Amino acid sequence: MRVRVLGAGIIGLACADELLVRGHEVEVVDPAPGLGASHAAAGMLSPSSEVWHGEEEILRLGMASLALWPGWAGRLGVPLTTTGTLLVGRDAGDLQDVERQVALLASHDVRGDLLSAAAVRRLEPTLSARVAGGALLPGDHSVDPRAVVAALLARVLVRAEADATTPDVTVVATGARLPAPWTHLVHGVRGEVVRARTDDPPVRTVRGWVHGVPVYVVPRPGGEVVIGATSEEHDAPPVATLGGVARLLEAARELVPGLDRAELIEVLARDRPATADHLPLVGPTHDPAVVLAAGHFRHGVLLAPLTARLVADHLDCGAVHPALEPRRVLPVPSAPTRGAPA
Numbered sequence: 358m359r360v361r362v363l364g365a366g367i368i369g370l371a372c373a374d375e376l377l378v379r380g381h382e383v384e385v386v387d388p389a390p391g392l393g394a395s396h397a398a399a400g401m402l403s404p405s406s407e408v409w410h411g412e413e414e415i416l417r418l419g420m421a422s423l424a425l426w427p428g429w430a431g432r433l434g435v436p437l438t439t440t441g442t443l444l445v446g447r448d449a450g451d452l453q454d455v456e457r458q459v460a461l462l463a464s465h466d467v468r469g470d471l472l473s474a475a476a477v478r479r480l481e482p483t484l485s486a487r488v489a490g491g492a493l494l495p496g497d498h499s500v501d502p503r504a505v506v507a508a509l510l511a512r513v514l515v516r517a518e519a520d521a522t523t524p525d526v527t528v529v530a531t532g533a534r535l536p537a538p539w540t541h542l543v544h545g546v547r548g549e550v551v552r553a554r555t556d557d558p559p560v561r562t563v564r565g566w567v568h569g570v571p572v573y574v575v576p577r578p579g580g581e582v583v584i585g586a587t588s589e590e591h592d593a594p595p596v597a598t599l600g601g602v603a604r605l606l607e608a609a610r611e612l613v614p615g616l617d618r619a620e621l622i623e624v625l626a627r628d629r630p631a632t633a634d635h636l637p638l639v640g641p642t643h644d645p646a647v648v649l650a651a652g653h654f655r656h657g658v659l660l661a662p663l664t665a666r667l668v669a670d671h672l673d674c675g676a677v678h679p680a681l682e683p684r685r686v687l688p689v690p691s692a693p694t695r696g697a698p699a
């Protein structure tokens with residue numbers, strides 16, 4: 358098939374690469390490749406710390422995609438950090454949140470090992486002595502999303518504008534900004550992120566709550582750390598605010614005090630592409646020429662290889678994932694439509 362992918366974030370590029378590997382003719386269109394949410398993402402491959410009560414489908418999807426990551430990262434030549442996540446609580450109330458998370462995971466047969474304050478610090482000496490305790494999620498990985506995007510951009514040709522031809526299928530992967538008539542299906546949830554460099558990074562992702570404020574510190578090879586992330590529903594362009602960044606840094610330094618000496622590299626904000634049910638939109642629309650791969654909310658990096666596979670399976674043999682297919686939220690049209698979005 359001749360496929361046009363709109364959007365060169367990690368989702369669009371992953372779909373394009375998979376379709377190319379499977380022998381399709383692919384054109385990717387994006388005036389600013391890789392500079393949307395993928396540019397700010399921390400790259401936690403951590404289904405177990407991103408699942409909340411009532412949203413367990415994301416755990417199943419995340420686990421399935423996590424299993425694809427080592428092979429996919431190998432294909433792209435991008436290193437994975439495989440040291441797990443340390444979930445920590447600063448005070449007794451925060452520790453209850455950790456325990457609730459571990460209980461939720463246990464009910465789905467996912468391992469999380471509760472640890473005393475002393476055991477948490479033995480495992481991660483960069484942590485503050487004031488941390489109340491935590492849990493190790495040993496199955497988690499992390500990756501640098503910018504490295505993934507760079508590897509994909511080396512394999513996939515991206516144009517700023519579409520050419521004049523009409524593809525057989527258009528895959529819409531434009532993140533938080535979908536073209537009409539799908540615009541209303543995704544809204545932005547701003548996340549502010551700080552990147553810094555330190556001589557003394559934690560050896561694994563440290564994630565937790567500090568007096569109720571959620572925060573994560575994700576180490577990258579070479580001493581870089583990504584500190585995130587605020588979460589705010591809004592309808593203005595995503596800008597980093599002094600208040601958001603101050604709360605993030607306060608919480609991160611409370612968990613990892615050595616970050617005080619870290620060199621500040623970058624502060625940025627992007628919109629997470631959220632759907633009403635917090636599940637992505639992956640699969641066919643009522644227009645046979647348009648497939649969506651959007652609305653990945655907090656899980657775009659984690660779910661990239663699974664999404665690419667689902668989109669390619671749909672184009673190759675009509676397969677549809679019932680929990681993700683966009684028609685679950687689309688009204689049935691009164692008459693068949695055809696025609697790709699602009």
Ligand code: GLY
Pocket residue numbers: 399401407548585586629654655656
């Ligand atoms: N997945 C991390 C975040 O959305 O902040």
